[in-house]
Amino acid sequence: MIKLIDVHKYYKTRGSKKVILDNVSYEFRAGLSYGILGINGAGKSTTMRMLGGTELPNSGRISRSARVSWPLGFSAGLHPAMTGRENVQFVARIYGQDPKRAVEFVEDFAEIGAYIDEPYRTYSSGMAQRLAFGLSMSIDFECYLIDEVTAVGDARFQARCHEEFARRRAHSDIIMVSHSMETIRSYCSRGVVLAHGVLHEFSHVDDAIELYTKLNQ
Amino acid sequence: MIGFPENLGIAQRGRVIFAIMMRDMRTRFGRSHVGYMIAIAWPLVHLSVLVSMMLYANRVLPFGTDPAVFVVSGVLPYILCLYPARLMGYSVEANRALFLFPVVNVFDVIVARGAIEFLTAFVVAIIFCGALLSFGVDIVPINYSAWASGVLATVYLSISMGILNTVISSIFKMWHVVFVLLMFFMYATAGVFVLPSSFSPAVRELMWYNPLLHCVEWVRSSYYDGYGGEMLSQEFVLWVATTCLMLGLLGERFLRGKLLGA
CATH class of the missing domain: 3.40.50.300 (P-loop containing nucleotide triphosphate hydrolases)
Known part of the structure; x- marks a missing residue:
């Protein structure tokens, strides 16, 4: 791999x-x-x-x-002046995925509601992390690189991340760094x-x- | 099995470059595509001011044609060369955050920025020439092939300078200042407003080493019959451009790790 x-x-x-x-x-x-x-x-x-x-x-x-x-856990790469939606569309495009589907997935996964159409810089750190994480989940990678990202959000969100990863294990692998x-x-x-x-x-x-x-x- | 990012197909590269272009246009000024209009308006104002000034001053020109044609044929290479080359120099700095995504490589951001700058430059040129035509200024060249090849050579020089500019400026921050000075000298000694032949031979000899001068002369030779014979060296433009291109590409290859990080 x-x-x-x-x-x-x-x-x-x-x-x-x-x-x-x-x-x-x-x-x-x-x-x-x-x-x-x-x-x-x-x-x-x-x-x-x-x-x-x-x-x-x-x-x-x-x-x-x-x-x-990309190594998950960093939300750099998202443009502060663009909305969450535009950022997601951009990343979906560079990875050759359907932008509309990616936005739907992230909206559902990150649960940031109407903030999806606000500039990224107005996000709280929790929302920013959820968006970044949802974004990486919206693209079908065969291998996920995870750098200390498991502490994202509250317990409920962590459970969702875990669930989502469990579903992906069938066709995706993980390389992770964690303490x-x-x-x-x-x-x-x-x-x-x-x-x-x-x-x-x-x-x-x-x-x-x-x-x-x-x-x- | 999908190849690793550096080796993705042309279609995927195109998608990446197109996405970066859209992102760049949207975020350059404010955060909408309307903001991008400023990028077009800026050189347009520059052109209009210069041409109006020249017309107002009503200078005696060496040829019997419209003075606007003389100025436009001189300023056009500037709009098509130095503007894009300067702005291409910011491509890596402006888009460095994108290198987080392994699918984006250094060359993509340079190409994306270059494509935008030329799109802008051509839109500016077309709007401006269209406006002049509608005012009844005859800016249609007499020699189409000389005009087209002159413009293409200017664009080639610009792209090459732009790539080299990007590589150098990503490593030496001071370079942007140096480049602006270089631009100023190139602009001032390209014979944009004054015919090169009106200078003394010693000055002309120095001016000859300015590739932009040859671009100006090349484009002008398409407007005036028998013009450009004494100074114009088309080979010189092409050699300078090719040399810059090679240095730029070599720099990108060998300093890629530095360009990604830094």
């Missing part, structure tokens, strides 16, 4: 070089859902952006053979720990969590 081929990624911070992925070759396979764990600053979000393709590695290649979402072990356990079938520029894969999520807990000490 997503293949990393000899990927090297680093950041320069005040002269020192911080390696995030050190010549990593790895494959995220279709049909499996992955939880990425790592201590703060290990580069989980950067890795997610690279998987999505919004950030490029310094060397190596990342190839995607599935429709991969909530419970979330990782309930969504993911594989655990990947990112530490010192290397990805360690575990076929049991619990083993990954154990290593993560050790690293955190």
Whole structure:
């Protein structure tokens, strides 16, 4: 599904070089859902952006053979001056989906009522998150990248998100970053720990969590 | 199986570019398509003011034709070249938020902005020429093919400068200022208001290196019989444009990671 081929990624911070992925070759396979764990600053979000393709590695290649979402959890990319409806139509268009159907889905899912025709900048943070989340659900991705998004909205909305994801599991996979072990356990079938520029894969999520807990000490 | 975003088909690329164009037109001024009218009105006012000033000053022109034709043939390359090239320079900055969506790549936003700017430029040119015609000014060129090729070469130069401008300005913020200065010099030394042949040979030699001068001369050669022989080098325009295009495309390829992030 997503293949990393000899990927090297680093950041320069005040002269020192911080390696995030050190010549990593790895494959995220279709049909499996992955939880990425790592201590703060290990580069989980950067890795997610690279998987999505919004950030490029310094060397190596990342190839995607599935429709991969943008990393959910960021509502950037929506224009503050455009209404919710216009934003949804725009994103539906760039992904080649029917704008009308997408708007209907988001209206139903995000439950923001008449605000759909108000400029996006007037939204409360909860509404903005619900819109962004509904938007990503309105497009048929084969793989969803989720970066700490499970804390969106109230308990009722969270239950809906969970329900919607459960429905999608049949034909979509998930790669997620979360600090909530419970979330990782309930969504993911594989655990990947990112530490010192290397990805360690575990076929049991619990083993990954154990290593993560050790690293955190 | 759908290919990864960078390799999507032409139809999908077209959809992405079209969607970005619509978004750009809607949000450029205020938040409606009506706001976009400002983008058309701005250069139109520029053109009208210049031509009116020239007519008012009633300058003695070297040719027996309408002075409006002389000014229009000089300003048209500016509207078709420097305006679009400058505004294309903002494409990546203005649309950076869109790179959140992996389906959008750097080239899409540049192409979308370029397409809008040329749409604008041509609408401006058509409205203006239409207005002049309705006032009885004969701005129909005598040599259609020279006119069309001159305009196309100007557009080509503009696109090439625009792409290079985008790449440089996305990395050096100061570049916008440099580009405006460059524009000013190019405009001032392109022989828009004064015939290049009225300058001293030393000045002319320097002016020769301004590609916009050749665009102006090229377009003018379609209005005046036997004009442009001494200065005009069509090859020069095409070489400068091609060089800029190659540098711009190379820059986009090798600095793509920086353009996405930054």
